[in-house]
Amino acid sequence: MVKLLNKLFQVAGCGLLCVAVFFPGLAQAEPTAEAVAPAPARQKELINLVRQDCGSCHGLRLEGGLGLPLTPQALREKSPDALKETILYGRAGTPMPPWKPFLTDAESGWIVQMLLKGLP
Amino acid sequence: MRRYSIFTVFIGLLALQGCATPPLRGTGDLGVVIERAAGSIQVVETTHRTRLGQIAGLGDLSHASVNYSRDERYAYVFGRDGALTKVDLLKMRIEKRVMQSGNSIGGAISQDGRLIAVANYTPGGIKVFDSETLEQVADIPAIDHTGKPSKVVGLVDAPGNRFVFSLYDAGEIWVAELRDPAKPALHKFTNIGKEPYDGMITADGRYYVAGLFGEDGLALLDLWHLDAGVKRVLNGYGKGEQKLPVYKMPHLEGWAATGNELLVPAVGRNEVLVIDQNNWMEAGRIPVHGQPVFVVARPDNRQVWVNFAFPNNDTVQVIDVPSRAVVKTLKPGKAVLHMEFTPRGENVWVSVRDDDRVEVYDSETFAKIGELPADKPSGIFFTPRAHRTGL
Numbered sequence: 001m002v003k004l005l006n007k008l009f010q011v012a013g014c015g016l017l018c019v020a021v022f023f024p025g026l027a028q029a030e031p032t033a034e035a036v037a038p039a040p041a042r043q044k045e046l047i048n049l050v051r052q053d054c055g056s057c058h059g060l061r062l063e064g065g066l067g068l069p070l071t072p073q074a075l076r077e078k079s080p081d082a083l084k085e086t087i088l089y090g091r092a093g094t095p096m097p098p099w100k101p102f103l104t105d106a107e108s109g110w111i112v113q114m115l116l117k118g119l120p
Numbered sequence: 121m122r123r124y125s126i127f128t129v130f131i132g133l134l135a136l137q138g139c140a141t142p143p144l145r146g147t148g149d150l151g152v153v154i155e156r157a158a159g160s161i162q163v164v165e166t167t168h169r170t171r172l173g174q175i176a177g178l179g180d181l182s183h184a185s186v187n188y189s190r191d192e193r194y195a196y197v198f199g200r201d202g203a204l205t206k207v208d209l210l211k212m213r214i215e216k217r218v219m220q221s222g223n224s225i226g227g228a229i230s231q232d233g234r235l236i237a238v239a240n241y242t243p244g245g246i247k248v249f250d251s252e253t254l255e256q257v258a259d260i261p262a263i264d265h266t267g268k269p270s271k272v273v274g275l276v277d278a279p280g281n282r283f284v285f286s287l288y289d290a291g292e293i294w295v296a297e298l299r300d301p302a303k304p305a306l307h308k309f310t311n312i313g314k315e316p317y318d319g320m321i322t323a324d325g326r327y328y329v330a331g332l333f334g335e336d337g338l339a340l341l342d343l344w345h346l347d348a349g350v351k352r353v354l355n356g357y358g359k360g361e362q363k364l365p366v367y368k369m370p371h372l373e374g375w376a377a378t379g380n381e382l383l384v385p386a387v388g389r390n391e392v393l394v395i396d397q398n399n400w401m402e403a404g405r406i407p408v409h410g411q412p413v414f415v416v417a418r419p420d421n422r423q424v425w426v427n428f429a430f431p432n433n434d435t436v437q438v439i440d441v442p443s444r445a446v447v448k449t450l451k452p453g454k455a456v457l458h459m460e461f462t463p464r465g466e467n468v469w470v471s472v473r474d475d476d477r478v479e480v481y482d483s484e485t486f487a488k489i490g491e492l493p494a495d496k497p498s499g500i501f502f503t504p505r506a507h508r509t510g511l
Contacts, residue, residue: 051157052455052473052496053430056368059200060156060182064223065241066271066288066317066369090365095317095333097365102431 036106049102050111050119057095062119066095072118083112147192150209151460151502153471153478154197155495156181161197162494163209166462166469166502169480169490173212179203185226185499188506189251190233195501196251198227204238206254209503216254220247228277231509235298237283239275246272246285248301257301264290265310274319274330274372276510278343286316286330286339293319293330293341293350309350312339318372321510322382322397329353331372333387336363340400353400354393363388368429370413381441383424385412392426394444406444409435414458417441418483419465427456436470438486448486452479460500471497
């Protein structure tokens, strides 16, 4: 049911943000990670965040810098869930900061998916 | 008849000459704005605050920096992807370009202007090039005292054709003397502290200071007295408090040395630290809007301008040095990345990445006096850097 509604909204070109805005409860009930893609406007913001702000440590092309490379080849063998956690909670004892104040669980999962696919 | 034709040829030649040579001009008021995502640079001019042209094809310019030849005609652009590009500001074109490593972080030009050194992450080390030809003349891998490779950060030039840099992973500072580039003489200082993340040198070229990420403190090397070794200063400035997460590493290139005082960004704290340069002790702290990234002194040292890490990167604050008070808070726009003063400091140029523009402020009245469009601008570098040690 939830899935169906979500589908409908996406078909309507409205994306999940509308769902979240109109039915916050529904968005909460959505399973995390895969299915949930942020609304298009938010996707753009997140891509910019990853390229620019993550890029300041990981490189604009995410090929590594002070931080490790975040290219699909570099991440392929790693657990997506663990990567999602790293993004949300950072890695103590290293410069990798926690992004939880700025990202939801689902957004972090979506970023991992994008990193694994290769950023557009 | 014959006379007439010679005259025509002469005029023709003159006209051709006129086409090929742009009007004569100096370069002392020129500069470069990095367009980090597009991989291009803009050549700008600070007298009329205009853009003279754009040069594309420079690769990944995140964290790019620029040094200038001593005649202020050529810009050496260091790209993140390991490229070193020599740009002719007058002809407005790429003169030479070499891919010198996989991943680099900045460079420096030697005192005599003949050598360009580039700091690399992978493989960690510095490579040195002839500034005219960009031919490699030295390669110094950063293999620490235990045999492990290390990323290199905080590379600066120092008097005596020396380069000074820090090894991030190893916690070492190296001084490379390149009087004879074929035989670099290295002085290595080990155990200088955990994770030096950047370094700077005072304007007189005497003191090299590395900021530490892995602990609260700075590592100080007096280049007049190398045998005295590296000293730790401002130890434990965080007083053991949990530091805030750091969303962007501070940059030390812009550390402000204002005569007797050094103003530096605190890591993981919303503060600018004031160091007394006579005894290298903390002389005060200035609470600011966020975690400082660049702390840049106006050339007269009266003011210091500060920008901040994500998520406070829409703001710039101005500190009045004598009173150590924040006297102005500006909101230039989304993602302020860099600030550069005109040679004598009457204006400051500010890059606003996510709003795709560079803004120009009057540093006395704080009025915005100009604006130039730019594609995701980051660093701004004016040619007078050519004559300053450590820039």
